[in-house]
Amino acid sequence: MRKSCIHAxxxxxxxxxxxxxxxxxxxxxxxxxxxxxxxAMNTPNVQKQPINDEPYDVAIIGCGVSxxxxxxxxxxxxxxxxxxxxxADVSFGTSKANSGIVHGGFHHNKKYLKARLELRxxxxxxxxxxxxxxxxxxxxxxxxxxxxxEMKSVEQLYTQGVDNGARDxxxxxxxxxxxxxxxxxxxxxxxxxxxGGGIVEPYRFVFALLESAVKNGVQLYTTYKVAAARxxxxxxxxxxxxxxxxxxxxxxNAAGLFADEVSRIxxxxxxxxxxxxGEYFLMDKLSKARPERVIFPAPTPVSKGILVIPxxxxxxxxxxxxxxxxxxxxxxxxxxxxxxxxxxGKKMVPSLSRNDVITNFAGLRPxxxxxxxxxxxxxxxxLVQVAGIQSPGLTASPAIGEYVKDxxxxxxxxxxxxxxxDPLIGExxxxxxxxxxxxxxxxxxxxxxxxxxCRCEKVSEAEIxxxxxxxxxxxxxxxxxxxxxxxxxxxxxxxxKIIKIIMRETGLSWHDITKHGGESRLLEAEL
Ligand SMILES: Cc1cc2nc3c(=O)[nH]c(=O)nc-3n(C[C@H](O)[C@H](O)[C@H](O)COP(=O)(O)OP(=O)(O)OC[C@H]3O[C@@H](n4cnc5c(N)ncnc54)[C@H](O)[C@@H]3O)c2cc1C
Numbered sequence: 001m002r003k004s005c006i007h008a009x010x011x012x013x014x015x016x017x018x019x020x021x022x023x024x025x026x027x028x029x030x031x032x033x034x035x036x037x038x039x040a041m042n043t044p045n046v047q048k049q050p051i052n053d054e055p056y057d058v059a060i061i062g063c064g065v066s067x068x069x070x071x072x073x074x075x076x077x078x079x080x081x082x083x084x085x086x087x088a089d090v091s092f093g094t095s096k097a098n099s100g101i102v103h104g105g106f107h108h109n110k111k112y113l114k115a116r117l118e119l120r121x122x123x124x125x126x127x128x129x130x131x132x133x134x135x136x137x138x139x140x141x142x143x144x145x146x147x148x149x150e151m152k153s154v155e156q157l158y159t160q161g162v163d164n165g166a167r168d169x170x171x172x173x174x175x176x177x178x179x180x181x182x183x184x185x186x187x188x189x190x191x192x193x194x195x196g197g198g199i200v201e202p203y204r205f206v207f208a209l210l211e212s213a214v215k216n217g218v219q220l221y222t223t224y225k226v227a228a229a230r231x232x233x234x235x236x237x238x239x240x241x242x243x244x245x246x247x248x249x250x251x252x253n254a255a256g257l258f259a260d261e262v263s264r265i266x267x268x269x270x271x272x273x274x275x276x277x278g279e280y281f282l283m284d285k286l287s288k289a290r291p292e293r294v295i296f297p298a299p300t301p302v303s304k305g306i307l308v309i310p311x312x313x314x315x316x317x318x319x320x321x322x323x324x325x326x327x328x329x330x331x332x333x334x335x336x337x338x339x340x341x342x343x344x345g346k347k348m349v350p351s352l353s354r355n356d357v358i359t360n361f362a363g364l365r366p367x368x369x370x371x372x373x374x375x376x377x378x379x380x381x382x383l384v385q386v387a388g389i390q391s392p393g394l395t396a397s398p399a400i401g402e403y404v405k406d407x408x409x410x411x412x413x414x415x416x417x418x419x420x421x422d423p424l425i426g427e428x429x430x431x432x433x434x435x436x437x438x439x440x441x442x443x444x445x446x447x448x449x450x451x452x453x454c455r456c457e458k459v460s461e462a463e464i465x466x467x468x469x470x471x472x473x474x475x476x477x478x479x480x481x482x483x484x485x486x487x488x489x490x491x492x493x494x495x496x497k498i499i500k501i502i503m504r505e506t507g508l509s510w511h512d513i514t515k516h517g518g519e520s521r522l523l524e525a526e527l
Pocket of ligand 1: 061362
């Protein structure tokens with residue numbers, strides 16, 4: 001196996017007893033292979049790493065953006081923290097499929113916890129970006145009214161934003177709005193501008209948070225589906241469905257759509273998380289309709305509406321819908337709803353074209369009443385509920401980490417700061433972002449930089465190898481880490497090459513290669 005800069009991350013973590021090449025893999029992801037399920041996504045030559053018998057202070061269930069922020073926050077203190085994630089990789093739940101907006105602090109009334117955490121979370125992004133080097137841009141948000149009567153709801157948003165303390169929020173004339181966002185239709189009558197709003201690549205945000213948490217001692221267990229828990233002698237014994245067990249003094253339920261199930265497992269409060277589906281179109285980087293700022297329509301009483309979003313990596317997202325759905329695993333899209341998405345988007349940005357569509361997808365919001373539910377359980381000891389993290393959960397997530405840390409302190413957890421906490425993670429080179437001279441220098445050191453595997457997104461073999469060595473051993477994991485398969489061809493030309501690289505670097509057979517773990521096998525025979 002090749003060396004990668006992740007090796008440095010491992011050396012500083014320095015906790016595992018694994019040997020040689022396996023160390024790289026274990027740097028961020030702790031896998032076990034006692035079931036066919038885990039075999040399907042993990043590296044066979046990683047020696048089985050037993051769960052450390054020493055109990056943890058805190059076990060976080062779920063590694064979406066909430067769990068990752070909580071983990072990274074807790075990594076600043078002299079405590080032992082574990083994250084238990086049921087999927088093959090992190091950020092494979094709601095945190096992978098959303099609008100990627102860092103909201104501007106005007107959509108929600110500050111009587112709600114979600115609004116207060118949104119405001120605080122928004123302000124925390126700049127420092128996190130400096131420390132963790134994930135794609136984030138404060139591009140600003142506009143809300144566009146298409147009729148005079150819509151200006152009423154825009155004015156209400158403005159008043160709410162001012163009252164919330166949203167930064168430099170502005171009520172705009174038609175001319176001002178068109179100056180701020182020339183891609184808007186001439187039919188616009190006025191609107192609102194929130195310069196503090198922004199865009200972020202959500203999975204890269206989670207990966208970076210996790211890398212930092214692990215670098216500072218947090219232990220991640222993937223394919224760990226929490227199935228049972230019992231409180232005994234001041235510790236939670238938290239069992240996975242494959243029999244593994246972790247002990248911890250405190251447990252955090254950050255299980256997203258399944259937080260109701262996890263609460264039940266711990267004997268906590270009874271509540272029911274509903275899924276609300278949001279469908280999107282994704283448009284090519286070459287789309288002439290790409291706006292400079294996030295564009296919202298005037299809101300309706302039930303939804304923020306269909307948006308046109310310039311993603312931080314240069315594509316355009318149009319959506320999402322908002323439909324309650326019975327299933328928590330149904331990510332299907334429908335032609336009918338997608339037609340509505342395109343029609344609504346075109347009302348604001350007429351140059352949006354069906355020809356630029358490269359894919360469509362859906363995300364599921366975990367919906368519980370109208371607010372986040374972040375509290376110590378009143379029913380069961382030493383459990384913090386982090387449930388109902390609907391929008392603006394991504395924006396609020398850094399503040400959720402801080403809030404949960406304070407709750408734990410209030411519950412008696414001794415939080416002494418680490419003197420050696422390192423807030424930084426290494427810079428990651430991307431072939432598409434560097435100059436030809438810099439690329440030449442990298443190729444001279446490692447020829448894998450000279451092989452472009454994904455032509456659409458200009459992703460080199462070296463970047464794919466790095467992703468795999470970190471632990472992203474599924475096709476989706478590699479995709480979210482590198483952007484390979486995210487361009488116009490959606491993996492049509494590069495997926496098989498990536499599969500071959502995964503097989504070569506991990507020793508997995510064709511049979512074990514999956515899209516996102518579990519039963520999502522890709523091949524019927526050897527490539
Ligand atoms: C369509 C849509 C658009 C959105 N747009 C935005 C936006 O633009 N801006 C914004 O701020 N917010 C937005 N959001 C909201 C945001 O995406 C969520 O609030 C956030 O991702 C929730 O993160 P989470 O970590 O709480 O949940 P998740 O990301 O779902 O993470 C929960 C994790 O728990 C794991 N898990 C579940 N059960 C178990 C178990 N038994 N054992 C172990 N692990 C388990 C899951 O596998 C998952 O990884 C949007 C949401 C949707 C759906």
